Amino acid sequence: MFDGVRFAVARDLRLSFRRRGDVLNYVVFFVIVVTLFPLGVGADPNLLRSMAAGIVWVAALLAAMLSLQRLFASDYADGTLEQMMISAQPLGAIVVGKVVSHWLVSGLPLTLLAPVMGLQFDLTQEAIAVLTVSLLIGTPVLSLIGGVGAALTLGVRGGGVLLALLVLPLYVPVLIFGAGAAAQVLIGMSAAPHLSLLGAFLAISLAVAPWATCAALRVAYD
Amino acid sequence: MLEANGLACERGDVRLFSSLEFALEGGELLRVAGPNGSGKTSLLRLVAGLSRPAAGTIRWRGEDIRVLREAYARELLFIGHANAVKDEFNAEENLVVALALADRQVAPAARAEALERLGLAERARLPVRFLSQGQKRRVALARLCLAADAPLWILDEPFAALDARALGTVTELIDAHLERGGAVILTSHQEVSIRARTLHAIALGT
Numbered sequence: 393m394f395d396g397v398r399f400a401v402a403r404d405l406r407l408s409f410r411r412r413g414d415v416l417n418y419v420v421f422f423v424i425v426v427t428l429f430p431l432g433v434g435a436d437p438n439l440l441r442s443m444a445a446g447i448v449w450v451a452a453l454l455a456a457m458l459s460l461q462r463l464f465a466s467d468y469a470d471g472t473l474e475q476m477m478i479s480a481q482p483l484g485a486i487v488v489g490k491v492v493s494h495w496l497v498s499g500l501p502l503t504l505l506a507p508v509m510g511l512q513f514d515l516t517q518e519a520i521a522v523l524t525v526s527l528l529i530g531t532p533v534l535s536l537i538g539g540v541g542a543a544l545t546l547g548v549r550g551g552g553v554l555l556a557l558l559v560l561p562l563y564v565p566v567l568i569f570g571a572g573a574a575a576q577v578l579i580g581m582s583a584a585p586h587l588s589l590l591g592a593f594l595a596i597s598l599a600v601a602p603w604a605t606c607a608a609l610r611v612a613y614d
Numbered sequence: 615m616l617e618a619n620g621l622a623c624e625r626g627d628v629r630l631f632s633s634l635e636f637a638l639e640g641g642e643l644l645r646v647a648g649p650n651g652s653g654k655t656s657l658l659r660l661v662a663g664l665s666r667p668a669a670g671t672i673r674w675r676g677e678d679i680r681v682l683r684e685a686y687a688r689e690l691l692f693i694g695h696a697n698a699v700k701d702e703f704n705a706e707e708n709l710v711v712a713l714a715l716a717d718r719q720v721a722p723a724a725r726a727e728a729l730e731r732l733g734l735a736e737r738a739r740l741p742v743r744f745l746s747q748g749q750k751r752r753v754a755l756a757r758l759c760l761a762a763d764a765p766l767w768i769l770d771e772p773f774a775a776l777d778a779r780a781l782g783t784v785t786e787l788i789d790a791h792l793e794r795g796g797a798v799i800l801t802s803h804q805e806v807s808i809r810a811r812t813l814h815a816i817a818l819g820t
Binding site for chain 2: 395399403406407410411466469470471472474475476477478479480481482613614
């Protein structure tokens with residue numbers, strides 16, 4: 393089981409490294425979207441401060457969604473996924489590995505960039521810290537839920553839009569509590585309840601999403 | 615070893631075949647023939663456990679393959695229509711991935727020998743996107759050299775896009791596997807001479 397996870401993580405990371413342009417694209421996309429808001433909204437510090445967490449979170453959602461299409465599509469196209477379906481490694485282990493490596497190249501870089509983005513919006517240090525922690529807990533949920541969507545839209549024409557329609561509604565709770573955590577700090581309240589709820593989402597999606605992804609992949613091949 | 619009972623397959627609303635029966639023992643070759651679209655690939659995918667038959671069962675040593683899952687996959691080598699080869703990886707890396715998926719430990723020297731045998735020694739370090747169609751196919755087929763312990767080989771058009779030399783190598787590998795007591799199922803449009811003890815043939819779409 394763990395062999396399978398380790399193998400899938402290592403393989404996908406190596407593949408991402410070979411296609412590092414793609415990975416960089418999503419990160420740059422995230423930075424640009426976040427940067428556009430202060431330019432569009434104007435330089436009122438109070439307004440920016442109150443919007444900051446929401447903007448960073450929405451940009452992270454969009455960046456995660458863009459990168460999701462690659463999760464299974466290229467393996468599906470060249471037949472590797474077919475080999476994974478009938479591999480001696482459990483399919484669940486491979487799926488978990490792929491999702492983990494997706495998070496390492498999409499969620500993690502965004503999380504690490506978040507403090508810099510926070511400075512742009514004149515957030516307090518405490519708010520920046522909470523925003524970063526909320527992304528650290530929340531972005532794995534995006535990868536996990538996204539994996540189900542990516543598996544369900546395999547081989548569907550115009551799958552990209554369908555993927556967005558499937559996955560974005562499921563991202564809503566993560567967005568509300570993720571962005572809410574930093575907002576709580578700004579009004580002088582504790583962010584702990586929001587972060588705990590995010591942690592609960594992570595626990596639930598860890599338990600359910602890989603299983604659902606495997607089922608969706610089997611449906612795609614049946 | 616392998617036994618299929620009352621197999622039926624549907625693609626969309628079209629029934630490709632129904633009540634198909636066959637049994638395959640070690641050392642035997644099953645060649646599936648038929649015109650394009652007659653369900654050869656679909657049959658191979660059913661037997662590999664990739665898709666579910668509309669009716670019927672496939673048993674491996676007496677047990678349903680859909681129950682066995684990974685235990686069956688461990689005994690199987692499937693080379694499908696798609697090469698399952700990543701353009702960004704070189705031939706050797708692709709082989710490593712394929713072996714890891716099959717959960718087989720193979721020494722680097724054996725990997726190099728496999729690539730050498732398929733005539734890829736000089737191009738083993740080149741990303742596969744720089745290789746020709748036939749060479750990519752050979753990267754996929756290099757797995758045949760390292761799958762002696764998988765009793766069942768399922769090969770979809772293994773000879774397509776190969777030159778005469780590679781065709782000879784692949785035929786030899788299949789011969790050797792049959793001699794060891796392995797079973798082979800393949801589809802092919804070309805007539806190839808394989809020395810099987812018993813040769814079964816299924817003609818679909820007739």
